[in-house]
Amino acid sequence: MSPRQALRIAAAAELATLALLLTNLATVHWPQISSAVGPIHGCAYLFVIILTARLHRATHVRALAAVPGIGGLLVLRQLTSAGKA
Known part of the structure; x- marks a missing residue:
């Protein structure tokens, strides 16, 4: 399992x-x-x-991950818009 797939699963579990x-x-x-x-x-x-x-090494993307509940989804959106997902 890649880290991106694991991030998708963890983000969904966090929100749910x-x-x-x-x-x-x-x-x-x-x-x-x-x-x-x-x-x-x-x-x-x-x-x-x-x-x-x-x-991701960018500080603003790492800060998005700290948002409770939707942080993982925000990170996935940022990675997708940057063409990295």
Whole structure:
């Protein structure tokens, strides 16, 4: 698996888990969901940051990766527009 493919998967997982956590918070607020999905979201977030650092040296692209939830998607968009994805 290439780093770009891994970034796509991590970005999707980060966004999906954030949506699930926020939905849980806004509705039933079950601690079991938070304790199960929270670490997955955190790992996906860190993977996005690490993979971005491996793929691109520009500081502004690395800063995009730090945006919670959509950072990975913003990085993928930036890489695609630059012709690197």
